[in-house]
Amino acid sequence: MKEKGWKDIPLGGLILEAGSAKEYLTGTWRTFRPILDEKKCKHCLICWICCPDSSIIVEDGKMKGFRYDYCKGCGICSTECPFKAIKMVEEAKYKAEKGGEK
Amino acid sequence: MERIEAMTGDEVAAEAGRQINPDVMAAYPITPQTAIVQIFSEFVANGLVDTEMVKVESEHSAMSACVGAAAAGARAMTATSANGLALMWEIVYIAASLRLPIVMPVVNRALSGPINIHCDHSDSMGARDSGWIQLYSENCQEVYDNLIQAVRIAEDKSVLLPVMVTLDGFIISHGTERVKILEDEKVRKFIGKFNPQYPLLNIDNPVTYGPLDLYDYYFEHKRQQVEAMENARGVIKKIGKEYAQLSGRRYDLIEEFGSLDADLVVVAAGSTAGTAKGAIEELKEEGINAKLLKIRTFRPFPQDEIKQSLRKASAVAVMDRSASFGAVGGPIFLEIRSALLDEERKVPVVNYIYGLGGRNIEIEEIKKVFQDLIQIKETGKVKNLVNYLGVRE
Secondary structure, eight states, rough: OOOOOGGGSSSSGBBBBBBGGGGGGGGGSEEEEEEEOOOTTTOHOOOOOOOTOOOOETTTTTTEEEEEEOOOOOHHHHHTTTOOOEEEEEHHHHHHHHHHOO | OOOEEEEEHHHHHHHHHHHHSSSEEEEOTTTTTTHOOOOOOOHHHHHHOOOOEEOOSSSHHHHHHHHHHHHHTOEEEEEBOHHHHHHHHHHHHHHHHHHHHOEEEEEEOSSSSSSSOOOSSSSHHHHSSOOOEEEOOOOOOHHHHHHHHHHHHHTTTTTTOOOEEETTTTTTTTEEEEEEEOHHHHHHHHHOOOOOOOTTTOTTTTOOOSSOOTTTTTTHHHHHHHHHHHHHHHHHHHHHHHHHHHHSOOOSSEEEETTTSEEEEEEEEEEEHHHHHHHHHHHHHHHHHOEEEEEEESOOOHHHHHHHHTHHHHHHHEEEEEOOOOHHHHHHHHHHHHHHTOSSSSEEEEEEEEEEGEEEEEEEEHHHHHHHHHHHHHHHOOOOOOOTTTOOO
């Protein structure tokens, strides 16, 4: 998202639309990235319950991965997972290995 | 019919408040502002205004209530002095940052400590970078006129900034003077209705006030504030002219008094401008041509007008009723020197810090300042750049 200049934004930090937090991709804050080991995951959804940023993707009652646009990498999911199915990997290392792929 | 009354500065500030009839007044009493709130609360009790009076437990709450009210879409006012202004500090900045057009008389009083209740400008001068427009009043009439104009200035779409109208503690706030009061209807027509663009209480168009604003947008919002202050220069002048049509009294960013082509100039703000006028009149009788440059708006700083006014000066003395500890002189002095820096003709500018904690300043002392200026003009030499007028050695 291209950031606007001072002439093109509402005065005083006002936000004129509801639900605009969605546009703020807090995933860029992340230092550690959660990686799911699908073989270990039993879909108990404890990660979904614990995630403070609603960043666990669930479809048809199954854990399907992470919303990386919003996951801040706090690691609560990894800590709480009873099956050690979520590994926290340093974002920089991950990106280096994946060649910049998201 | 316009009325002529004998009123103190506090009384006239309350009277202006009655005519403005704000939606919300949230205030906490502090000497020498107390009478403003006390008299205004009588107006509320007697049903003379429609104002919701919020009796808060501190100035921090007073300004917080004003911020909340103004964001909700109300015309909000408060009043304070010295330590009260210091206590509301955090929210003073927030009011300006959220672009809320709150109007606040500040009865200038020395900041503690040692504790003191009398006049100096340390309180409002300390708030010079808070983003508030600052109008300094010379007398009771100007308190009244400035307050009424302040509403229009603050609410102008190209400005949207809070305004403090200062009045010297006790000297103006408790000094009775002849004041011309406009008709209520005329004032109300002049200020009009407050039309907030994004009132928080408009549930059909919900908005968020005061969200987190980090390195990605905070700077842009500060740049907007800079622009609003720039816009305020023209708006203050425009509204000054409009007010002249209403009242016969014209206001600008600065005022000049005395021999306009005189090359000896004293610069002052607040009630001392009146004292300086007395000195200039006496000097005229003694055959000395002198001029006063009165600063009405310190924020925005009227740089161009000051340059123009001082273009022919041979020696300038800037009177500061506050010290800026560790700086090379008082706040008005520093800015005037800076404004003159790129002028081709160099003029010696000296500073007089005076009147701290209510120390009296008299015509004789200002005449002495003019004598110093004559010396500087004749010798071309400045003995002391910063002088402390009236302090015991």
